[in-house]
Amino acid sequence: MTAEIRTSAEDVLAPKIRGQWRAILSRVVRTKRGATGLALTAVVVLVAIVGPFFSPYSPTALVALPFQRPSATYLLGTDALGRDVLSRVLSGGWLLLCMALAATILGVCIGAAAGISAAYIKGRADGLIMRSADVLLAFPQLVFALLLVSIAGPKLWLIVLAVALGHAPQVARVIRAAALDVSERPYVRAVEIQGVPRRKVMYSEILPNLVTPLMVEAGLRMTYSIVVMAGLAFLGFGQAPPDPNWGIMINENRVGLQSNPWAVVVPALLISLLTIGTNTFTDAVARVAIGVERQPVELTTVVAGGQE
Amino acid sequence: MEVLTSELAAGPEPSIEIRSRKHPVLALASRRVMQGLVTVFLVSVVVFLATEVLPGNAAYSILGHSATPESIHKLELQLHLDQGIVAQYWYWFSGILRGDLGTSMSNGQSVTALVSARFLNSAVLVLLAGFFGTLVGVLAGAIAALRRDRPFDHALSISSLALTALPEFVIAIGLVLLFATNVFHWLPAISLLPPGTTPLSRPHVLVLPVTTLVLVIFPYIARMMRAAMIEALESDYVEMARLQGISAKRILFFQALPNSIAPTIQVIGLNFLYLAGGIVVVEYIFDYPGIGQALVSAVNNRDIPVIQFIVVVLAAVYVVVNIVTDVVALIGSPRRRYAQ
Numbered sequence: 001m002t003a004e005i006r007t008s009a010e011d012v013l014a015p016k017i018r019g020q021w022r023a024i025l026s027r028v029v030r031t032k033r034g035a036t037g038l039a040l041t042a043v044v045v046l047v048a049i050v051g052p053f054f055s056p057y058s059p060t061a062l063v064a065l066p067f068q069r070p071s072a073t074y075l076l077g078t079d080a081l082g083r084d085v086l087s088r089v090l091s092g093g094w095l096l097l098c099m100a101l102a103a104t105i106l107g108v109c110i111g112a113a114a115g116i117s118a119a120y121i122k123g124r125a126d127g128l129i130m131r132s133a134d135v136l137l138a139f140p141q142l143v144f145a146l147l148l149v150s151i152a153g154p155k156l157w158l159i160v161l162a163v164a165l166g167h168a169p170q171v172a173r174v175i176r177a178a179a180l181d182v183s184e185r186p187y188v189r190a191v192e193i194q195g196v197p198r199r200k201v202m203y204s205e206i207l208p209n210l211v212t213p214l215m216v217e218a219g220l221r222m223t224y225s226i227v228v229m230a231g232l233a234f235l236g237f238g239q240a241p242p243d244p245n246w247g248i249m250i251n252e253n254r255v256g257l258q259s260n261p262w263a264v265v266v267p268a269l270l271i272s273l274l275t276i277g278t279n280t281f282t283d284a285v286a287r288v289a290i291g292v293e294r295q296p297v298e299l300t301t302v303v304a305g306g307q308e
Numbered sequence: 309m310e311v312l313t314s315e316l317a318a319g320p321e322p323s324i325e326i327r328s329r330k331h332p333v334l335a336l337a338s339r340r341v342m343q344g345l346v347t348v349f350l351v352s353v354v355v356f357l358a359t360e361v362l363p364g365n366a367a368y369s370i371l372g373h374s375a376t377p378e379s380i381h382k383l384e385l386q387l388h389l390d391q392g393i394v395a396q397y398w399y400w401f402s403g404i405l406r407g408d409l410g411t412s413m414s415n416g417q418s419v420t421a422l423v424s425a426r427f428l429n430s431a432v433l434v435l436l437a438g439f440f441g442t443l444v445g446v447l448a449g450a451i452a453a454l455r456r457d458r459p460f461d462h463a464l465s466i467s468s469l470a471l472t473a474l475p476e477f478v479i480a481i482g483l484v485l486l487f488a489t490n491v492f493h494w495l496p497a498i499s500l501l502p503p504g505t506t507p508l509s510r511p512h513v514l515v516l517p518v519t520t521l522v523l524v525i526f527p528y529i530a531r532m533m534r535a536a537m538i539e540a541l542e543s544d545y546v547e548m549a550r551l552q553g554i555s556a557k558r559i560l561f562f563q564a565l566p567n568s569i570a571p572t573i574q575v576i577g578l579n580f581l582y583l584a585g586g587i588v589v590v591e592y593i594f595d596y597p598g599i600g601q602a603l604v605s606a607v608n609n610r611d612i613p614v615i616q617f618i619v620v621v622l623a624a625v626y627v628v629v630n631i632v633t634d635v636v637a638l639i640g641s642p643r644r645r646y647a648q
Binding site for chain 1: 481489
C-alpha cells in the first residue's frame with residue numbers, strides 16, 4: 001500500500017508544474033481570440049502608460065471655452081471646464097489601471113488563500129471561511145465599495161481594498177471547489193504521510209495544481225476590477241476632482257454630449273477596448289485550459305458567481 | 309453551488325434524516341430560508357459595525373469640519389451614540405423590523421417616506437429588465453444552438469463576449485448617444501419622474517434604462533441556454549424521438565426547449581442578483597428616482613441611516629432571490645432533488 005502510494009507520488013510529481021502557466025499563455029497567444037485580446041489590451045495599456053509624456057497641455061489647465069469641437073490646436077476639443085480633452089485622455093488611464101491591477105492581485109490572493117485553506121483544513125475552518133464568504137457575497141460588489149467609501153471617504157487605498165474584498169469570496173468559492181479535488185489526490189496524501197507541515201502542503205503541493213482556474217479567475221477579476229473602478233470613478237468616487245480619470249471624464253462631460261461628444265466617446269471607447277481586451281483574452285485562456293466544447297457552460301457559471 | 313457548503317456545515321446525518329422524512333424541495337427550502345435569515349442578520353451586523361467602527365466618529369463625519377462640541381453632542385444623543393454598541397445596534401435593528409427607519413440626516417425626512425416610493429420604482433425597473441433579458445437570452449441562445457456554427461451563432465458569441473465586458477455606464481452612454489442626443493432624438497436622455505407619478509404611466513422613460521440592463525444580462529443567459537440546448541439536441545431522448553418520427557418542431561418545443569430551460573434557471577437567478585447592484589449605476593445615469601440613485605446621493609451626503617437601510621435591503625433582496633432560484637431550479641430538474 002505504502003509502496004504503491006510512493007511510486008504514484010513520484011510519477012505525478014515528476015512533470016514540471018512551474019512552467020505550466022507559461023505553456024498555457026504561449027498557446028493562448030497563438031489562438032485568434034487570445035491574440036486579439038492581447039492586442040486590444042496592449043494598445044490601451046500603452047496609451048495609459050506612455051500617454052502622460054505626450055500630453056500637449058497640462059491636463060488640469062483651463063485652455064479654452066468649454067465644449068469646443070475638435071480643432072487643430074485641441075485635437076479632441078475641450079471639456080466641461082475648457083480643458084484639453086486629449087491631454088486628459090492621455091493622463092487619465094494609468095492610475096485607473098494600477099488600482100485595478102492592485103485590487104485584482106489582492107483579491108485573487110486573499111480568495112485563493114481562503115479557498116485552499118477551506119478545502120484543505122476542512123471542518124470548522126471551512127465552515128467559517130465559507131459562511132463569511134456568503135455574507136460578503138450578499139453585498140453587490142459596487143454597493144459594498146460604496147458602503148466603505150461612505151464611511152471613510154473616497155480614499156484610493158480604500159477603494160482598492162473594497163474592490164479586492166468584493167472579489168475574494170467569489171475567487172474563494174471557485175478555488176475551494178478545485179482544491180477539494182486536488183487535496184484528495186494520492187501525491188498529496190503521500191507528502192502528508194511524510195509529515196510535511198500543512199502550510200507547506202497547501203503552498204507547494206496544492207497551489208501549483210490550481211494554475212488553470214487561478215489564471216481564468218485572475219483574468220475575470222481584472223475585467224471586473226476595471227469595470228467597478230471605472231464605475232466608482234463615474235459615480236464620483238475616485239481621484240479628487242481636478243485629476244483626470246476616464247470614468248470621471250465620461251460623467252463630467254456628458255452634459256455636453258451634443259456640443260463635443262468626443263470628450264465622452266474617447267474615454268468610453270478606451271475603457272471598452274480595455275475590458276473587451278481582457279475579457280477576450282480570458283475567454284481564450286479558458287478555452288485553451290478547459291477545452292472548447294465545455295467552455296461556454298464553465299465560463300458562464302464562473303462569470304456569474306462561482307457555481308460549483 | 310450551495311449544496312457543498314451547506315452539507316459541510318450541517319454534516320452528513322441531517323441530510324439523510326431529511327431525505328427520509330420531508331419532501332426534498334420543502335427540506336431544501338426551509339434549510340435555505342434559515343441560512344438566509346442568518347445571512348441577513350450577519351449582513352446587518354457588518355453594515356452596522358462598518359458605519360460605527362471604521363475611522364471617524366459618525367457624528368463628526370456627518371457634521372464635517374464645521375462641527376462644534378455642542379452640535380456633536382446633540383447629534384450623538386440623536387444617534388444614541390452615548391449608549392453601548394449592542395444597545396445601539398438593537399435600537400437600530402428593531403427599528404428596521406418595526407418599519408421605523410429613523411430620519412434622513414441631510415433633510416430630516418423620515419427614511420421610510422424617502423425610500424418607499426423609490427423602492428417601487430426600482431422594482432419596476434428590475435422586473436422589466438429581468439423579464440426582457442430572460443426572454444431575449446433564452447431566444448437568442450436557442451436560435452444559436454439550432455444554427456450552430458452559422459453566422460448568427462458566431463455573431464452572438466462575439467457580441468456576448470463584448471457586452472459582458474462593458475461597464476453598464478458605457479452601454480448606457482452609447483444608447484443615449486444613439487437614441488437620445490446625437491444620432492436620433494427619439495427618447496429622453498434622462499428618466500425624470502415628477503413626484504406622485506409611477507414609471508408605468510410614463511413608459512417612454514423606462515426604455516433606455518431597461519434596454520441598458522437587458523444588454524448587460526442577456527448574454528449570460530444566452531450562453532448558458534445555447535450550451536444546454538446543444539446538450540439536449542445531442543441527447544439520446546431527442547435521438548429516440550427523431551427515430552420515432554416525431555416532427556422536428558414538436559421535438560424542439562416539447563423535448564429540447566423545456567429540458568434546456570431547467571439548467572438555465574440558475575443563471576437567470578444569478579442575473580437577477582446582478583440587477584440588485586446593477587441598478588445603482590443605471591439609475592444614477594438616467595436620474596431615475598429609485599433606491600440606487602438614492603444610495604449614491606446618500607453616500608455623497610454621508611446620510612448614514614439611508615445608506616444603512618438601502619444596503620441591508622439590497623443584501624436581503626440578494627438573499628431572497630438566491631433562495632427562490634435554488635428552489636425553482638430544484639423543482640425544474642427532478643433528478644437533482646435526490647442527487648444530494
